[in-house]
Amino acid sequence: MTDLVLSESLTAVRARLEEALRAAGRPADDARLLAVSKTKPAELIREAWHEGQREFGENYVQEALDKQAELADLDPIVWHFIGPLQSNKTRDVAEHFSWVHSVDRERIARRLNDQRPEALGPLDICLQVNISDEASKSGLSLDELPALAEAVLSMPRLRLRGLMAIPAPAEGLAAQRAPFARLREALEGLRERFPEAPLDTLSMGMSDDLEAAVLEGATLVRLGTAIFGARAHR
Numbered sequence: 001m002t003d004l005v006l007s008e009s010l011t012a013v014r015a016r017l018e019e020a021l022r023a024a025g026r027p028a029d030d031a032r033l034l035a036v037s038k039t040k041p042a043e044l045i046r047e048a049w050h051e052g053q054r055e056f057g058e059n060y061v062q063e064a065l066d067k068q069a070e071l072a073d074l075d076p077i078v079w080h081f082i083g084p085l086q087s088n089k090t091r092d093v094a095e096h097f098s099w100v101h102s103v104d105r106e107r108i109a110r111r112l113n114d115q116r117p118e119a120l121g122p123l124d125i126c127l128q129v130n131i132s133d134e135a136s137k138s139g140l141s142l143d144e145l146p147a148l149a150e151a152v153l154s155m156p157r158l159r160l161r162g163l164m165a166i167p168a169p170a171e172g173l174a175a176q177r178a179p180f181a182r183l184r185e186a187l188e189g190l191r192e193r194f195p196e197a198p199l200d201t202l203s204m205g206m207s208d209d210l211e212a213a214v215l216e217g218a219t220l221v222r223l224g225t226a227i228f229g230a231r232a233h234r
């Protein structure tokens with residue numbers, strides 16, 4: 001994608017999401033688009049914002065803070081942190097983001113809770129689950145999920161909203177759907193176990209597997225390449 005025209009790619013992605021929801025028999029507003037802007041310049045985010053996009057996902061803390069400073073005049077805008085999170089970066093994330101999708105250990109959750117400023121309201125959290133059984137991928141196992149969910153639910157500055165996953169790449173709709181179905185079932189299990197919790201979010205589906213994720217109930221799809229074009233290797 002040289003010569004990317006952002007307004008066109010964004011329109012195409014919105015149509016794709018709408019069609020996927022229709023194919024799944026779901027209402028047109030049943031899933032939101034998170035624009036994943038990692039490695040992309042602030043100017044492209046600004047352009048997407050002027051096209052009506054409000055939620056953006058970033059993976060690298062310092063890069064995100066720099067862009068947020070450049071875009072401080074855009075209001076409203078909602079920043080989601082979706083990358084691996086180390087303990088020495090939790091304060092920046094707690095202070096500068098609305099959502100974190102990549103919580104997979106209690107120590108990180110505890111720090112986010114302790115460091116979330118009162119003035120900002122609770123930080124929305126998704127727990128990242130490893131549903132592809134790949135040792136190399138981050139995320140907690142399904143076995144560990146209930147204990148971490150219970151711990152996060154006890155933290156007053158965090159609001160547990162749901163689950164996130166990045167499955168291993170797979171070819172074909174059926175193979176792509178299987179891990180997303182496991183994540184959906186895991187969320188259903190948590191809802192039964194914690195009926196009072198505001199568990200309304202399945203953060204799943206990227207540029208290559210959006211349709212499979214929407215068929216399995218994704219409520220927040222995270223698309224980068226399809227909106228902003230291919231990323232240079234970091």
Ligand SMILES: *Cc1c(COP(=O)(O)O)cnc(C)c1O
Pocket residue numbers: 036038059082083166206207208222223224225226
């Ligand atoms: C980069 C990234 C995405 C977007 O991936 P694309 O394939 O470019 O759509 C989504 N989620 C996470 C966690 C990412 O790191």
